[in-house]
Amino acid sequence: MRDLPMRIYDNSPIYFQNLFASVEGYRRTKSRYGNIYFKYLKELGKRDYSDAVYEKNYQQQELQKLVKHAFEKSPFYQDFYKGIDISSIKTVDDLKRLPVLEKEMVRENITSMYTIPENSAIVSHTLDSAGIPLKFLFTKEDMQKHMAFLDFFKKQHGVTNLEMKRASFSSNRFIPKRQQKKVFWRDNYSSKQRLYSAYYCNEKNAGFFVENLDGYQPDFIDGLPSALYEVAKYINQHRIILSFHPIAIFSTAETLTPQHRREIEMAFDCPVRNHYASTEGAPFITECPKGRLHYNLSSGIIETTIDKEMIITGFNTYGTPLIRYKTGERIDMAKDGGYCECGSSHPVVHPLQDRGDDYLQSKSKGKFTALYMSMASSRFSDSIRKIQFIQNSPDVIDVMIEAAESYTNAMTESIHEEMVYIFGSDMRFNMRIVEEIPVQPNSKFRLVINNLNG
Numbered sequence: 001m002r003d004l005p006m007r008i009y010d011n012s013p014i015y016f017q018n019l020f021a022s023v024e025g026y027r028r029t030k031s032r033y034g035n036i037y038f039k040y041l042k043e044l045g046k047r048d049y050s051d052a053v054y055e056k057n058y059q060q061q062e063l064q065k066l067v068k069h070a071f072e073k074s075p076f077y078q079d080f081y082k083g084i085d086i087s088s089i090k091t092v093d094d095l096k097r098l099p100v101l102e103k104e105m106v107r108e109n110i111t112s113m114y115t116i117p118e119n120s121a122i123v124s125h126t127l128d129s130a131g132i133p134l135k136f137l138f139t140k141e142d143m144q145k146h147m148a149f150l151d152f153f154k155k156q157h158g159v160t161n162l163e164m165k166r167a168s169f170s171s172n173r174f175i176p177k178r179q180q181k182k183v184f185w186r187d188n189y190s191s192k193q194r195l196y197s198a199y200y201c202n203e204k205n206a207g208f209f210v211e212n213l214d215g216y217q218p219d220f221i222d223g224l225p226s227a228l229y230e231v232a233k234y235i236n237q238h239r240i241i242l243s244f245h246p247i248a249i250f251s252t253a254e255t256l257t258p259q260h261r262r263e264i265e266m267a268f269d270c271p272v273r274n275h276y277a278s279t280e281g282a283p284f285i286t287e288c289p290k291g292r293l294h295y296n297l298s299s300g301i302i303e304t305t306i307d308k309e310m311i312i313t314g315f316n317t318y319g320t321p322l323i324r325y326k327t328g329e330r331i332d333m334a335k336d337g338g339y340c341e342c343g344s345s346h347p348v349v350h351p352l353q354d355r356g357d358d359y360l361q362s363k364s365k366g367k368f369t370a371l372y373m374s375m376a377s378s379r380f381s382d383s384i385r386k387i388q389f390i391q392n393s394p395d396v397i398d399v400m401i402e403a404a405e406s407y408t409n410a411m412t413e414s415i416h417e418e419m420v421y422i423f424g425s426d427m428r429f430n431m432r433i434v435e436e437i438p439v440q441p442n443s444k445f446r447l448v449i450n451n452l453n454g
């Protein structure tokens with residue numbers, strides 16, 4: 001069930017929804033783009049990134065601040081670091097004396113990791129690769145610094161967010177389910193942004209998106225690569241020459257495959273730039289103007305195990321400190337940091353992904369990656385232990401839920417409603433509340449299992 005303001009929104013005319021998107025956008029803008037953001041963005045722009053000594057020093061200071069903060073403010077870390085002299089942790093090498101934070105520990109202890117009460121925090125819901133919903137709390141400063149890093153990355157490619165016209169392909173749900181008109185976008189005037197709904201961005205509708213984009217003429221585009229790919233395919237297949245030329249396109253939230261990149265760059269005749277920035281607050285990994293990925297030393301620390309597993313420390317995680325957190329993702333670090341013609345002393349890295357994102361197939365609306373499933377269920381982190389989505393036939397999806405004590409039938413209804421919104425009403429969803437989701441033999445847990453393709 002959608003809450004009351006959203007039900008009013010759903011039943012309002014589109015001009016009102018644009019206004020609502022702008023007011024809501026303004027509210028978010030204020031918490032994300034305040035004084036700290038502007039101050040930090042300016043500071044990031046002034047630095048000389050070729051100065052390796054300064055960059056490493058800065059990183060060291062940030063590390064000391066974060067460790068001290070976690071130890072003093074987080075009950076979990078007080079206990080976790082018991083018997084360790086925190087003041088002796090000064091360098092990235094010293095960091096190795098602190099224990100590694102495994103995923104299971106975070107799942108079990110997350111509420112005692114928090115350093116601030118939820119009502120004063122910016123809350124971020126995530127669903128990890130094991131299907132476990134988690135709630136991370138961020139301070140206002142965490143969020144604004146995060147946004148500053150993101151926009152500094154865009155600035156390196158000639159784009160100024162909030163000043164330039166932006167088109168975003170978004171997984172937010174702002175198009176009401178019952179809408180008949182082919183109007184799949186809303187305006188957020190407060191940030192010069194037009195939001196395009198990724199839920200409707202499929203082969204059937206791509207033409208409407210292209211026509212609208214061509215009228216809007218954005219300076220830059222960002223969003224989900226799977227949605228942008230549909231638009232790009234349409235442009236290329238119909239040999240459309242756009243009347244505008246974006247400065248750059250920024251891929252977010254999903255895996256950007258080489259195929260996505262080729263198709264999108266060809267359609268829009270501009271570079272696609274990739275970055276990795278997790279919702280938990282991991283250090284930023286961003287593409288530079290020379291097309292290489294650098295790990296940003298000012299945003300955190302990345303260590304690797306012998307198996308190339310990442311151990312991350314995030315400097316924008318004061319609300320839920322993450323220090324030496326083993327994420328389960330893998331990365332290749334260039335030897336000795338690697339040289340790049342862009343001049344940056346920040347290490348060159350190659351994230352390792354075996355394949356693209358897992359997805360499920362809708363009968364009439366195309367493919368949806370695991371990201372959408374996470375949108376549908378992650379906010380029930382207090383009531384769901386684990387969740388999994390399985391598709392064995394084109395018109396049915398099984399949703400397996402391991403419920404916690406506070407789980408209610410209304411949540412089943414709510415997730416079911418989200419599934420109908422994503423996949424359409426011509427499909428069925430078997431909502432199954434189970435004691436324990438069975439583990440597949442010989443394979444690790446996957447959030448999304450698609451058995452359609454053999």
Ligand SMILES: [Zn+2]
Pocket residue numbers: 288289290291292294340341342343344
């Ligand atoms: Zn570079």
